[in-house]
Amino acid sequence: xxxxxxxxWTPDIDVDGELAxxxxxxxxxxxxxxxxxxxxxxxxxAAFLVNDAFVFRFPxxxxxxxxxxxxxxxxxxxxSKLPLSIPTPTLIxxxxxxxxxxxxxxxxxxxxxxxxxxxxxxxxREVASALGTFLRVLHRLDLGPLTRAGLQGDKIGRLxxxxxxxxxxxxxxxxxxxxxxxxxxxxxxFAVGIAPEKRHAEPTAVVHGDLYARxxxxxxxxxxxxxxxxxxxHFGDPAVDxxxxxxxxxxxxxxxxxxxxxxxxxxxxxSARYRALYHSAMVAHYGHRIGDSDLVYVGITGxxxxxx
Numbered sequence: 001x002x003x004x005x006x007x008x009w010t011p012d013i014d015v016d017g018e019l020a021x022x023x024x025x026x027x028x029x030x031x032x033x034x035x036x037x038x039x040x041x042x043x044x045x046a047a048f049l050v051n052d053a054f055v056f057r058f059p060x061x062x063x064x065x066x067x068x069x070x071x072x073x074x075x076x077x078x079x080s081k082l083p084l085s086i087p088t089p090t091l092i093x094x095x096x097x098x099x100x101x102x103x104x105x106x107x108x109x110x111x112x113x114x115x116x117x118x119x120x121x122x123x124x125r126e127v128a129s130a131l132g133t134f135l136r137v138l139h140r141l142d143l144g145p146l147t148r149a150g151l152q153g154d155k156i157g158r159l160x161x162x163x164x165x166x167x168x169x170x171x172x173x174x175x176x177x178x179x180x181x182x183x184x185x186x187x188x189x190f191a192v193g194i195a196p197e198k199r200h201a202e203p204t205a206v207v208h209g210d211l212y213a214r215x216x217x218x219x220x221x222x223x224x225x226x227x228x229x230x231x232x233x234h235f236g237d238p239a240v241d242x243x244x245x246x247x248x249x250x251x252x253x254x255x256x257x258x259x260x261x262x263x264x265x266x267x268x269x270x271s272a273r274y275r276a277l278y279h280s281a282m283v284a285h286y287g288h289r290i291g292d293s294d295l296v297y298v299g300i301t302g303x304x305x306x307x308x
Contacts (some may be wrong), residue, residue, distance in 0.1 A: 205237070209240055
């Protein structure tokens with residue numbers, strides 16, 4: 001029998017349009033009586049398009065408040081250095097009587113999230129090249145100014161084998177129980193074989209931390225033009241981000257990705273692939289539980305790619 005999994009995305013505060021609109025009008029009078037369009041709710045934040053010009057993000061859980069503050073400090077320092085657009089928070093909201101956390105707004109970025117489209121196979125060569133280039137630049141940024149601005153390390157052990165493996169098994173068992181995955185045991189055994197025994201002794205790079213199709217903006221030709229949702233940005237192991245080469249990129253296009261990014265050692269490669277399996281199972285499980293077929297597709301595709 002499948003063991004129940006606690007739903008970590010359950011909000012402490014369910015931010016709706018009424019609350020978001022009131023907070024924006026109170027703190028940003030230049031946007032008084034704003035028009036709001038919901039842009040989605042994730043584990044941590046609710047997002048709204050405001051006046052067709054700004055995206056505002058509101059934490060839904062207490063743990064996400066610190067993440068919003070980190071974005072506001074770090075993203076303006078790195079935006080001009082990266083080859084793809086990223087959000088630059090310029091409107092910083094403060095806690096209020098009816099809402100206890102900070103929130104942020106930034107000029108809306110062009111593009112459609114990759115998870116919302118079905119890009120043809122031919123598109124992934126350009127996707128691989130663009131993402132490899134982006135991560136090469138991101139991972140070579142100077143950590144010094146960013147740590148002084150408050151960038152912290154990996155607090156949740158994204159490559160922690162002992163912490164992650166039971167969750168991976170539980171999610172795979174769930175996905176098999178609902179008929180989404182047919183080989184949960186073999187996928188889990190494969191993950192055990194490549195899971196890192198231990199993390200790097202020292203963090204080595206600025207890491208996005210949650211890079212997958214839902215956080216990649218593409219144009220009408222499916223070319224990546226932006227990277228969003230930086231709540232998990234930290235300094236740590238580049239393998240966390242390099243997992244995208246195994247979850248999103250089909251095996252035949254991986255050489256294109258690594259030609260753009262550069263060589264990685266075997267340990268980083270296996271850690272990235274392990275992270276791809278874990279994260280893809282998490283996305284598929286989350287998508288199934290909330291009824292989001294796009295996320296189920298992204299997760300299952302990631303499991304298939306990372307297992308190949």
